[in-house]
Amino acid sequence: MKIKNVFLSCLMLCGVLTASAQEAKTEYVHNPYWYIQLQGGAQYTLGEIAFKDLISPNVQVTVGRQFTPVFGARLAVNAWQSRAGIDFTDETFVGITGNATTGYTPTAATVPGGTTKWKWMYVAPGIDLTFNLSNLFCGYNPNRIFNFSVFAGAGANIAWGMDKDSNWENAELLAAHFPVSYVAGTNPENIAYAWDGTKVRMFGRAGVAADFKVSDAVSLGLEVNANTLSDRYNGKKASNWDWYFNALAGVKINLGQTYTTRTIEAPKPVERVVEKVIERVVEKPAPVVTQAVVEKKEPFRRDVFFQINKTAIAKSEAGKVQEVAEYLNANPNAKVEVTGYADIGTGNPTINKRLSKLRAESVFNALTKQYKIDASRIKVDYKGDTIQPFAKEADNRVAICIAE
Incomplete structure (x- = not known):
């Protein structure tokens, strides 16, 4: 085989995996x-x-x-x-x-x-x-x-x-x-x-x-x-x-x-990929490979808001829980993560942690008991007032449901 002065570009991928020290609880x-x-x-x-x-x-x-x-x-x-x-x-x-x-x-x-x-x-x-x-x-x-x-x-x-x-x-x-x-x-x-x-x-x-x-x-x-x-x-x-x-x-x-x-799974480890490119002198440009752009589907999300110091789902918010249940029934392989929050402007860290937990549990209980969703398809988490997902204080009295 005839050797040419053209060297092909070589791409090497090294995956570095960082795992969380947390365990399922x-x-x-x-x-x-x-x-x-x-x-x-x-x-x-x-x-x-x-x-x-x-x-x-x-x-x-x-x-x-x-x-x-x-x-x-x-x-x-x-x-x-x-x-x-x-x-x-x-x-x-x-x-x-x-x-x-x-x-x-x-x-x-x-x-x-x-x-x-x-x-x-x-x-x-x-x-x-x-x-x-x-x-x-x-x-x-x-x-x-x-x-x-x-x-x-x-x-x-x-x-x-x-x-x-x-x-x-x-x-x-x-x-x-x-x-x-x-x-x-x-x-x-x-x-x-x-x-x-x-x-x-x-x-x-x-x-x-x-x-x-x-x-x-x-x-x-x-x-x-x-x-x-x-x-x-x-x-x-x-x-x-x-x-x-x-x-x-x-x-x-x-x-x-x-x-x-119930078992709360530990956060999945974040996989970080480091790309290392080795450059070679080439005689002519390599063929241009056009990659198809795949549109990523946004996850299904519903925000269930609560009154101050309340953990029961209000009638005005019950329809959102029903929409989550309908999505899960329409997508048998989908799972939902329910995360409870509390606003930092009221209460204290201990009370707010309990409120966020009970808010997430209220949605969990409604999905499993009222809509008969299998508990294994629901992941429950709560953040207390350590994370404020919204700029408006009152909006942080919430349980956020994200299904994929």
Whole structure:
């Protein structure tokens, strides 16, 4: 073969691959669930006699619903017994005997002191709103061993048995220390509100709870709650609200699956290609190769905007989620990446990170549950307020959906 002085140009390609050090991570998704709770303990009814004399047994049965990692509601039926009493000191009563003919003689009688105590039965169903502070401030983690919550609510206290003779101790002291009013058939001032039969009174309740996880379905818990209702509850007139406090321990049983998991893939490594060209002297120009220009199709994108501090999809934005679902159904091989954001002008990094996560999850849940899109076709990510995709602050309260 004849050698010519023309050297052909040679193109060498070297691919340098840079990989991200991040790894795929597992994320927990909360499932709303029901639970039941059984508790027992003691009650202290606020009063003036010795503390030990105002302690009585107490039980509580609860059915609740955990709607989100933070917010829930429950129906708690608390019941058993309440107590009250009066402390008397030694007293001397002065009277007069005799008549105008024989003359009058002063008399004196000393009545010993003591404590009159009474008790009655009750049942108090009430509805409370519950707030899991551990998930609120530390983020959702179903594997957390300890959870701290607060709650508040109201209900009806149904009480009976105050008029039962066996429920009174040292009742004779009332007649001895209040002889005139007692004999006259009227209650003395201290027990002016003593009642009989069955009474129904509204009450308010608030408290704290600590739960210790045993398994996904079972946890052990401690609870302290304070209850207040009208001044007539304990039968004593004091011109202020009556109170009782319950300290309870028990077991909570979760019904059904409380959470699911999904894997968030690590970002794909960015491939950078470095071209190295070796030039050679040529006798004549190489043929011109015309390359066809392929128009790159723009990815399908929808921006789902949210109100400030909101994570639920507004009705005005729901159509965008439907369009994403229709695109995925029309393109079976397509996948969508949903990325949540929060505006940097409000909240703080912790709150904004949670908001951006919940916004992305709202779109994810709508696609999988409402439109039945396979979860494996959806990648979820969230940026908090670290990235602001829009110049206008309010527009950064958004979940951006990009499908290819």
